[in-house]
Amino acid sequence: MSGFGLNQCATDVDCGPTYNICSSMQCVIAQGIGADQCQKNEDCVFEISPESPPVLPLEIPPVIPPENSPVIPPTTPPALPPGNTGIINTSVKAIENITQTVNKQIQQTIQASAETAKVVTKNIQKAIETKQGSLITKTVSTVGAVAATAEVAIAIVFSPMEIFLFIFRLSGILLTSLGLKRRIKPWGVVYDSVTKQPLDPAYVVLNDPQGKVISSAITDIDGRYGFLEPSGTYQISVNKTNYVFPSQKLAGKINDELYNDLYFGENIDIEQGGETITKNIPMDPLRFDWNEFAKRDKKLMNFYSRADIALRRIFDLFFIVGFVVAIIAYFAAPYPYNLIILTVYLILLLLRTIGVKPKAYGRIFSSANGNPVSFAILRIVMPDSNVEVAHKVADKYGRYYCLVPKGKYFIKIEKKNDDGSYSLVYTSSVIDASKKGIIKNTFRI
Template identity: 50%
Template sequence: MAALGVRKRARPWGTVYDSITKQPLDPAVVVLYDLNGREITTSITDLDGRFGFLVQPGVYKVVPHKTNYTFASEKLSGKSRDELYHDLYFGDYFEVKEESQVIARNLPMDPVKFDWNEFAKNKQKLMKFYSRRDRILARVTTIFFFFGFFVALAAVLSIPKTYNIVIFSLYLVLVFIRRVGLKTRAFGQVTDSEGNPLSFSLIKVFSADLKNQITQRATDKYGRYFCLVPNGSYCVTIERKLEDGSYTQIFASEPISINAGIIKKDFKVGLPIELPANDSSAKLGE
């Protein structure tokens, strides 16, 4: 598919990146605003410039901030994609219509000054998800794709035989796939043993030896969460929110291997039995 110029599955996150070099920007602070201009939440990009917001239906705007860079990009203004990134975003308000949708737009920023931090990272080749090879391959496959498309178009116009029509129709399908990408689910969900969502629970991610906490996320009212992590091995604990606002741990996973940069596993948790406080059998251990 790549040889035909068709993108891989759309990555389930957004990326803040340099509009010229196409390299991800880290750290950048990404702020989510509602229609009234009220700040909803913020996210700090990781080493690969990644971020994402799990939101409910509404109207939103996203603004990234990074020293020595400016947004919205003027160099890519008016474009919906470039060599590596699709669904480019330039600061307009947009509407989210689906429940628990992940905002994962790609945000190009124009450099205004030389940034030693980005220069050092590029030199050390610290980025994991895109490389110079990816950029070259994207350009080459795009050239081959459109060359084949116009050859197929010329063939169907000059010799409108069945096989030429079929080939051109396949190219039209590929154009559509290339345009919209192949989407994948970007979130995981926490439910109890009966499938009921565990709303507003805490998900904590630890290194595999449980010595260092890497990050934590809270589930939404549907028990869904969005969690980006570097590739590696992790353990996950889940804490249920109690009526008094405190949390109690109800689950701890075995080590989970992550090789796609995101945890989106569904966890089904068996909850401890809660007996009424005035139940004498609970007190007697019967």
């Protein structure tokens, strides 16, 4: 190939450092051979030395294009027509103006939002400083904190099994509380030790330790009785056809499935001030009693049903299982909530053992001086027929104990005069005893 263009040469001196060998009048690259070995372009500067051996030219075969191949002319970038440079400059300036306008609008919007936020913050602060706002804020924040704490506690502390046991233990506490409520009554019951059915009529006698009769009562259809006595020591004896007292089947027990605070003939000590005697008294059957069978068959009792026994057994089962689970949970994972649950169960166990006596009596006071009206007579009258169904005598402290059948009544109160006679001084409005079967109101006459 004949040399042409910038790389045309006659000798190697005409070639540059890159195309450093003149071959066939064309400068070509000679890869590092001998003295021409190089690491970079600067190493390829050709120098002629008279002592250097002659450099043989590198013969490179000429490149002959194929016949009929199209000749591609060299391309050059098109030139911009006159006047286009001004258009570009104008476009750039327009874009800069738009950008500046948008920036100004964004800054103005941000500034306006900041001013609005300041105003809203001041208004909120003023609202919070009011009593209503403070209350709402505290309530919302407290609820939020409790909810967040509960969420974290459940997520971190409680596993699914612990959540189940927690719910189970709470259910046990709830059912046990309901069981205690159903178990606690403001009266005593004489009942069959086998069937748990109340007995009537049973003759209940309250004696002093020497055997002197202090008071007596006949149980109603629900086996109920009660005495309100001053401080002292007492004993109870019970008589009922086809039954024997004291019970040998339940001897030594404090409670059974349905009743607590059982009585078997021991002394009863009343502390100073006096209180009601409402022991539950089981009696063992000697023979079949047609009266009790007919009463159960006709469902005449108001405060007893056979379902009570089943419910009580369910309550007791939940209490026992829940108590055991509470003990195991506390020793396995002594978290505060496990300690609280165990403490609640211990309190419930104590209440089940010793029992809780609700207020079972009412009082009569003088409206003039507030003193108790001693030995007043209360007459319980049916409002429809004006028939007296019972009467009670208050003690020296103005207290009375009054069990009645379910229904509505009004009370007539007679005050004891200095000469020993009585005069009617008060008539109450109608009193509804349809649910509890006991009257224990406080009267001021």
